[in-house]
Amino acid sequence: MKKKSAILMAAVMGMTAMSGCGDVRQSVPEDGEVESIRLMVWAPSEDQSKDSGEWLQTCCEAFAEEHPEYDIHFVYGVADEATAASTVSQDPDASADVFMYANDNLTVLTDAKAVAKLGGIYEKQVMEMNSQAITDSLRQDDSLYGIPFTTNTWYMFYDKSVFSEEDVKSLDAMLDKGVVSFPLTNSWYLPAFYVGNGCTLFEDGTVEEAGVDFAGEKAEAVTDYLVDLAANPNFVVDADGSGIAGLRDGSISAMFTGSWDAAGIKEILGDNMGVASLPCYTLNGEEKQMMSYAGSKAIGVNATSDHMVASIQLAIYLGSAEAQKLHYELRNVVPCNTQLLEDAEIASDVLVAAQNDTFNNTSILQPFVSRMSNCWTPVENMGKGIRNKTVTHENAKEQTQAMNDAMNSDGI
Amino acid sequence: MEGTKHRSAKRARMINDTIVHIVLAVLAFIWVFPIVWVVLTSFRAEKGSYVSTFLPQGYTINNYVRLFTDTTILNFPKMFGNTLFIAVCSCILSTFYVLTVSYCLSRLRFKMRKPYMNMAMILGLFPGFMSMVAVYFILKALGLSEGGLIRLALILCYSGGAGLGFQIAKGFFDTIPVAIDEAALLDGCTRWQIFWKMTLPLSKPVIVYTVLTAFIGPWVDFIFAKVICRANADYYTVAIGLWRMLEKEYIDSWYTCFAAGAVLVSIPIAALFMFMQRYYVDGISGAVKG
Numbered sequence: 001m002k003k004k005s006a007i008l009m010a011a012v013m014g015m016t017a018m019s020g021c022g023d024v025r026q027s028v029p030e031d032g033e034v035e036s037i038r039l040m041v042w043a044p045s046e047d048q049s050k051d052s053g054e055w056l057q058t059c060c061e062a063f064a065e066e067h068p069e070y071d072i073h074f075v076y077g078v079a080d081e082a083t084a085a086s087t088v089s090q091d092p093d094a095s096a097d098v099f100m101y102a103n104d105n106l107t108v109l110t111d112a113k114a115v116a117k118l119g120g121i122y123e124k125q126v127m128e129m130n131s132q133a134i135t136d137s138l139r140q141d142d143s144l145y146g147i148p149f150t151t152n153t154w155y156m157f158y159d160k161s162v163f164s165e166e167d168v169k170s171l172d173a174m175l176d177k178g179v180v181s182f183p184l185t186n187s188w189y190l191p192a193f194y195v196g197n198g199c200t201l202f203e204d205g206t207v208e209e210a211g212v213d214f215a216g217e218k219a220e221a222v223t224d225y226l227v228d229l230a231a232n233p234n235f236v237v238d239a240d241g242s243g244i245a246g247l248r249d250g251s252i253s254a255m256f257t258g259s260w261d262a263a264g265i266k267e268i269l270g271d272n273m274g275v276a277s278l279p280c281y282t283l284n285g286e287e288k289q290m291m292s293y294a295g296s297k298a299i300g301v302n303a304t305s306d307h308m309v310a311s312i313q314l315a316i317y318l319g320s321a322e323a324q325k326l327h328y329e330l331r332n333v334v335p336c337n338t339q340l341l342e343d344a345e346i347a348s349d350v351l352v353a354a355q356n357d358t359f360n361n362t363s364i365l366q367p368f369v370s371r372m373s374n375c376w377t378p379v380e381n382m383g384k385g386i387r388n389k390t391v392t393h394e395n396a397k398e399q400t401q402a403m404n405d406a407m408n409s410d411g412i
Numbered sequence: 413m414e415g416t417k418h419r420s421a422k423r424a425r426m427i428n429d430t431i432v433h434i435v436l437a438v439l440a441f442i443w444v445f446p447i448v449w450v451v452l453t454s455f456r457a458e459k460g461s462y463v464s465t466f467l468p469q470g471y472t473i474n475n476y477v478r479l480f481t482d483t484t485i486l487n488f489p490k491m492f493g494n495t496l497f498i499a500v501c502s503c504i505l506s507t508f509y510v511l512t513v514s515y516c517l518s519r520l521r522f523k524m525r526k527p528y529m530n531m532a533m534i535l536g537l538f539p540g541f542m543s544m545v546a547v548y549f550i551l552k553a554l555g556l557s558e559g560g561l562i563r564l565a566l567i568l569c570y571s572g573g574a575g576l577g578f579q580i581a582k583g584f585f586d587t588i589p590v591a592i593d594e595a596a597l598l599d600g601c602t603r604w605q606i607f608w609k610m611t612l613p614l615s616k617p618v619i620v621y622t623v624l625t626a627f628i629g630p631w632v633d634f635i636f637a638k639v640i641c642r643a644n645a646d647y648y649t650v651a652i653g654l655w656r657m658l659e660k661e662y663i664d665s666w667y668t669c670f671a672a673g674a675v676l677v678s679i680p681i682a683a684l685f686m687f688m689q690r691y692y693v694d695g696i697s698g699a700v701k702g
């Protein structure tokens with residue numbers, strides 16, 4: 001008797017479970033012409049704020065108008081480019097269909113299979129709008145994973161009343177005339193000197209097995225140079241915001257940062273604000289070009305999106321010349337669309353010119369192979385060692401070798 | 413002879429006191445220093461995260477005004493409201509759970525009592541955020557990870573495990589004589605009435621303690637709020653908002669507002685503590701009378 005009731009109960013439970021399932025999976029009625037869809041879009045909060053013109057909403061509505069075949073309900077969320085990749089990878093199912101990410105997070109997304117590949121006509125469309133260099137920053141194993149909308153790198157801001165356009169071509173000439181601040185202890189910036197003297201990361205940044213070459217005489221010479229640089233009374237280490245604070249109180253005249261600080265610097269220096277790509281530095285009598293890490297910010301499409309075609313179309317629209325132009329007008333986001341860069345008004349903007357000069361001439365593509373994650377701490381420690389004077393001319397050789405070993409090891 | 417001895421003893425005590433007070437003063441200074449600095453920064457007129465002087469060069473209340481007026485990018489008032497709502501609800505629920513569970517474990521005898529206490533002890537050894545990912549997926553499966561239900565999800569997170577933190581309250585209840593319960597029982601009280609009318613009025617200090625900890629937990633939590641809110645900026649709590657103010661895009665213009673926010677965050681906790689402080693004394697004197 002007991003057994004029978006148990007079986008009955010199990011059957012009832014099974015049936016309720018099944019009917020529960022049936023309720024949830026009710027299919028959406030299709031009425032042929034207009035498809036009703038819900039698209040979730042994530043972007044930084046500035047793109048959605050009223051004060052800066054609601055770029056995202058404007059673009060999404062314009063897209064909806066261009067595509068009468070969809071009846072789109074947009075859901076907006078806030079996720080900036082730096083953190084979107086990790087948020088999407090945590091749970092792609094419950095994340096935005098279209099989001100923005102910085103290309104150094106590409107492996108995070110591909111490892112989680114969270115970002116869709118763009119192929120066929122879509123890939124061609126993106127290639128037509130952008131330079132090879134910038135689309136390369138969004139490629140992995142020959143597949144394209146996003147639509148670039150701006151470059152992401154750092155360069156030099158300086159006070160025009162102190163330095164002439166000729167001075168800013170050489171770091172050493174600048175140090176003779178005024179105080180220069182550089183984030184020596186930040187491993188996004190410091191490698192610029194090493195890369196400038198021929199050190200490489202994963203060959204061209206994509207060959208993981210090749211490892212990092214920050215060793216030998218070429219790297220030691222740079223360490224030696226940096227020890228002298230740090231001792232120069234006209235050189236100030238920029239850490240915890242001291243650079244921009246120095247510009248504000250007039251104690252420094254040049255600093256290295258990116259477009260995110262541009263508005264603040266403009267407010268301080270006004271018309272005296274100069275922006276330039278990276279200068280050269282003089283190493284044992286030879287001019288060496290500093291080379292920054294560069295990347296891009298891109299619009300990605302969720303690989304688990306229910307409305308793949310619409311999502312990709314929206315992503316391409318958000319990365320189009322039209323949307324980039326509006327982005328530039330509303331928020332000063334430096335465009336990367338090749339046609340747009342020829343626009344006279346945009347081409348004359350010093351910030352745009354400097355950022356693109358840097359991207360094209362004085363930078364390397366920031367490697368995003370997984371082992372790149374071992375490269376940050378050793379370089380930071382080197383910078384701190386130089387600042388704290390524990391790295392000296394005497395031990396530069398061992399210290400440089402130790403940094404190279406650490407960058408090539410998987411251990412912590 | 414005796415007089416000098418007496419005097420030297422007095423002097424020794426004075427020297428001793430002086431040293432102790434100097435040490436205490438130094439410690440107090442070190443302890444208060446960062447708080448004073450945050451308060452000063454919140455009134456600082458110069459922008460930026462880095463300053464070369466300890467004292468601000470100019471003072472302003474604009475940082476506070478901006479927190480409540482410049483809401484298009486970081487909506488501080490909304491975050492403050494969200495956090496307050498979540499913290500108050502969690503506080504009420506957690507306090508109820510903790511006190512009732514403690515009372516049961518202190519006064520009632522049942523089969524699972526010992527195993528439950530052992531289990532709670534062992535579970536308590538693990539940090540709560542270990543279960544974070546699982547909690548997120550459970551909430552998502554229940555449909556609580558989107559829209560207004562995020563608030564409910566956070567309240568559940570903060571109060572759900574409260575029943576495991578009974579140790580201190582149970583310890584306190586154990587010190588109240590059982591004879592009081594028995595007397596109440598003889599007069600016809602139910603268990604609930606004993607708890608509500610006899611035990612609780614005698615336990616004000618521990619109620620104050622429970623309320624404060626139950627409020628501070630959700631009020632300052634960052635990690636669960638971050639995992640559950642994800643991109644839903646409308647439901648951000650102050651911890652997330654303050655963290656965002658320090659991101660590289662915002663830090664230069666928002667740093668002083670961040671300090672102002674930090675000062676404001678401490679106000680509800682301070683107010684709650686000041687309001688409840690008198691019950692510490694009341695509760696103890698009451699227990700003596702009883």
